[in-house]
Amino acid sequence: MIAETQLDKTFAALADPTRRRVVDLLHKRPRRAGELAAAFGMSAPAMSRHLRVLRQTGLVEEDALDDDARVRVYRLRRERFAALRGWLDEVEGYWGDQLAAFKAHAEKTRGKKRT
Amino acid sequence: MIAETQLDKTFAALADPTRRRVVDLLHKRPRRAGELAAAFGMSAPAMSRHLRVLRQTGLVEEDALDDDARVRVYRLRRERFAALRGWLDEVEGYWGDQLAAFKAHAEKTRGKKRT
């Protein structure tokens, strides 16, 4: 039905406010790891781990800079966001009359639960 | 730019696998609280708290059943999902050439960081 595990990781990754703000920043243009740490007044190690989480879920990717191999530049990847949209589409899609659906269901199963 | 706080709560709510599966179930039709607890082989209190989280973020809503006032029926609400989509649209929207954007930026700021 849905690729649960991968999606779970995606949601978990985006659940953290800091990581969400990182995505918002990267959405404008790629940035260096240190740049991001500084942007939040956060220590480099902390940011490094946030970036690892984002990297592991595939929301983000790093390329090397020809200029200086020490530098890590992070940028967004589309795929995971597309997957997120896929889940959302599924939930929003078949949005019939929820309450009516329940009433109908309750009608059918009434006998089992009451009297 | 973006309504951060409310969105944060939405992501946090959906980050939990159990709550995600609850949403998947409710998407088909509304269900009773106890029904959901049973569906996951989980204690009623645990499910009750998950439902509270979903309720507080506005992803879910409860109506009373005329039949029996003890019963709580939960169903999805559209608004929050729409907000989620809004955020996603924004991130996916302006998806120019990310790397080019960074290179251009790096060009402008090069002098400040290196020689």
Place this chain on the structure above:
DNA sequence: CAAGTACTTCACGAAAGGGTTAACCATTGA
């Protein structure tokens, strides 16, 4: 090379989140 830079991994204490049982409130119905 040796010193400095960019970033990551390690070890650790603090806080948050989920699950459980026990107690509680409201409603039903004998």
Place this chain on the structure above:
DNA sequence: TCAATGGTTAACCCTTTCGTGAAGTACTTG
């Protein structure tokens, strides 16, 4: 009116996770 039912709140562990400082790796430069 009193026992049973449906659900929520409270008190308690236990695991995960975030952040910090210290150490480590890799590259650059004098």
